[in-house]
Amino acid sequence: MNPAYGIETVEVMGVPITCFRSYQHAVECILARIEVNEKTFCLAVGPEKICFATADKSLLHLIRQADMHCCDGVGAALAVRLLRGRTIPRITGVQLFHELLAAAEAEALRVFLLGATPRSSELAYGRLQQRHPNLHLVGRHDGYFDEDEPVIGQVNAAHPDMLFVAMGSPKQEIWIAKHRDAIAAPFCMGVGGTLDVVSGQAKWAPRFVRRTGTEFLYRLLMEPRRWKRYGIVPEFACRVLLEIALPRRSQDEPLS
Ligand code: UDP
Numbered sequence: 126m127n128p129a130y131g132i133e134t135v136e137v138m139g140v141p142i143t144c145f146r147s148y149q150h151a152v153e154c155i156l157a158r159i160e161v162n163e164k165t166f167c168l169a170v171g172p173e174k175i176c177f178a179t180a181d182k183s184l185l186h187l188i189r190q191a192d193m194h195c196c197d198g199v200g201a202a203l204a205v206r207l208l209r210g211r212t213i214p215r216i217t218g219v220q221l222f223h224e225l226l227a228a229a230e231a232e233a234l235r236v237f238l239l240g241a242t243p244r245s246s247e248l249a250y251g252r253l254q255q256r257h258p259n260l261h262l263v264g265r266h267d268g269y270f271d272e273d274e275p276v277i278g279q280v281n282a283a284h285p286d287m288l289f290v291a292m293g294s295p296k297q298e299i300w301i302a303k304h305r306d307a308i309a310a311p312f313c314m315g316v317g318g319t320l321d322v323v324s325g326q327a328k329w330a331p332r333f334v335r336r337t338g339t340e341f342l343y344r345l346l347m348e349p350r351r352w353k354r355y356g357i358v359p360e361f362a363c364r365v366l367l368e369i370a371l372p373r374r375s376q377d378e379p380l381s
Pocket of ligand 1: 241321
């Protein structure tokens with residue numbers, strides 16, 4: 126339990142996962158923190174991120190610096206159930222992004238979009254303006270820049286309540302963690318390739334794929350170069366099984 130905010134957190138291989146009950150619950154928690162201007166760094170945790178973090182201490186440290194970790198993947202939700210005995214729903218980063226935009230529109234919160242190519246950023250911004258006519262989209266910047274300070278200056282000058290950073294993982298998380306003190310927005314979240322989907326430059330997985338939580342297989346088929354990232358998923362499954370087996374073995378076979 127996170128005593129400050131009453132949101133329970135569990136850990137899978139040292140990686141925290143926030144036990145949101147639903148998208149609505151996640152949105153309510155985020156809005157409550159924005160209301161009191163509590164700086165909140167949210168990231169999406171999938172099986173591959175957990176696996177990479179176990180092999181890379183600096184990545185684990187970075188992930189643990191975030192305040193909220195949504196359970197982005199059936200594999201992660203299954204691991205929570207098997208290892209921690211908790212049943213929690215999957216909260217995907219992309220869906221949470223859309224839920225937060227709807228909430229921002231309803232609550233008159235200001236949103237800044239950072240990341241993606243200049244074309245994708247512009248198209249996504251335009252499409253979101255059309256989709257959410259009352260949303261305060263207060264600025265955007267593409268994700269290809271050499272100097273951080275001018276970009277942070279542009280973000281802060283727009284006074285956003287929510288900053289979405291779409292520069293791919295873990296680049297976006299590294300960027301947010303490095304600059305979180307300098308960024309005035311209370312809420313920051315990495316959203317990967319979401320702006321490419323919104324702009325139409327990339328396709329969202331079909332509904333049945335999303336329903337079954339097999340987006341990683343779909344993305345692997347669409348972009349085989351991603352095998353490096355998603356090829357680690359079977360390893361994750363083995364590690365979960367090993368974690369389940371090891372305590373039992375130690376009970377069954379007491380040390381002599
Ligand atoms: N990107 C960026 N700046 C960079 C590298 C990548 O803005 O220096 C953008 C890229 O244009 C794309 C997104 O980050 O829009 C990465 O998308 P991807 O689907 O690879 O991210 P994932 O969701 O897999 O983390």
